[in-house]
Amino acid sequence: MAVIDISNISIEFPTRRGVLTAVENLSLSIEAGEILGVVGESGAGKSLTGNAIVGLLEPPGHVTAGTILLNGRDITHLPESEMRKIRGAKIGVIFQDPLTSLDPLYTIGRQLTQTILTHKKMSHAEAKARAIELLNEVGIPAPEQRFDAFPHEFSGGMRQRVVIALALCCDPCLIIADEPTTALDVSVQAQIIDLLKNLSREKGVATMLVTHDMGVIAEAADRVAVIYSGRLAEIGDVRSVIDAPKHPYTRGLMDSIPQIGQNLKTLPNIIGAMPRLDARPEGCAFNPRCAKSKSICRQQTAPLIETGSDGQWAACWAYEGGNKYV
């Protein structure tokens, strides 16, 4: 059974000018020990999906359809009091900017022990021992001495390690990492990715890695989901999606990433930009930018269709006739 199983969820924002559907009919699942990469442009709805799982959607946004199952339990519409017990205990969250996810007025030791004591029955001394063990695990040198340090005394990479330690406090079964390396330099980025990978392998944690950086996905993820304008465009094994993308959007996206030693005069690019939520075209949201769009593309949204035997699915009419995802 998958740790997290999202099926056909939609997230809507009622506004004065009508309802905006930010995420539409999206389905994902992540197994234990697996890292699922979620990529998409800014505004595609990738972070919203993560926030919906932990019940942190900014009002007026809310889930209007579909279900989110955590270890088989429906957590889609749990009241806040129930959700607080799950968030932090079962689901750990890592946000982009480590400086804003830590409280600058408390030592990191206090933040860690507080989180542990909130969710676990432990004495203070036990919690402290656990916190030091966690700091050690995420690679903070001399954790006993660093325990009483404030967030500003750490560098960016070290701060992100503290945030990861916070997310791991109560042995969660799912980690949602929302752009965990975007605020970091390449050299530090590699360290954090390695850390996340090891954690999910060794502890069997399911990880949802939300990022816009294909390089990070290629390194860390087992499977990848590509989101375009709130809909799933393609999902599959990371190597097949990157080496042989099936959806025209994924293909355009992959081509437009500059690579070292490529020596191209001009980079291939997708013309235009992702449509705004209030101006999404009829049918496939990508059709105005797609070179191969047909008449059906302009009328109907394509379902996810299996494009090969290796579990790669693309929401594109070009594969009409293949197995459809229900």
Add this chain to the structure above:
Amino acid sequence: MSEQNILEVQGLKMYFDVSPPFVTRLLNRMPKQVLKAVDGLSFSIERGKTFSLVGESGCGKSTVARAVAGLYTPTGGDIIIDGQNLATAKDRSKITDISRQMQMIFQSPYASLDPRWRVRDIIAEPIRAFKLAANKEDEWRQVEQLLVQVGLSASDGEKYPHEFSGGQRQRISIARALSSKPEFLICDEPTSALDVSVQAQILNLMTALQDELGLTYLFISHDLAVIDHMSDWIGVMYLGRVCEITPKSELFSNPRHPYTRLLLEAIPDLKGRSHRKPLKGEVPNPITPPSGCTFHPRCPYANERCKQEQPVLGEYGPSQVACHAVEEFRI
């Protein structure tokens, strides 16, 4: 100064006083603290070429851009543009002349455009400032031309910045930068706030404009793949100093400085061919940089000399490298 070079920077120093307030310092007997953001940097840019600066955050690359643009007055060193020294220039009229020829594109098109101005006014501001238009009609004609040149439509001038997406906004920034008919553009991370598919559009626009107008770029980025795509020459910076200046082909095929090598190894590989080796440690605090070669605590080739003596740039083939290990043929 050779004829080919549009810009020469020699021994540029940019120090910032980051001391605590005077009274605090007096009470606690603390010394003054100086942050050496840029410490003795030299490079030159050939007309019509792209020179890039690459490095981790805090290494001083943006400070160099700002000093060259005249936004900071350097603590020391020379910035020579078209034979005139910007660092020591006292005469305002000379600076105005230089600043017309030199424009800057900033990282975030969300912060660099005034939200209360119409796009046509944003683009026309440099034209007005430098009195480049004979009359109003001429001014609008120039603005419309610029809009079309950067791939927007002439009627977009009536709109406000919030009506545009990130990529379109960056096009507006480029149009504004081009409006004073500069020869030299300073681009500080022009695409890092954009999505990859949009990044490709902006990079293509920049190369096309360079071909068309013969522009020279000082390009700053932390993304080595973007650098590889755009540059002719590359300077790798670490803690306020340049550790390697090299033609593009050499950097990626024959990196010499240990930091450059480690930086190249740290790039995520899309093809997933090789497992990258994470670089150990992080950039040290620039207020208290390590002694000798500032890279020595992270360097696998460091020895006693590296801990004590600061390396200087030496010539190796087409490249310039500042490293004792390279000098002693240890690597």
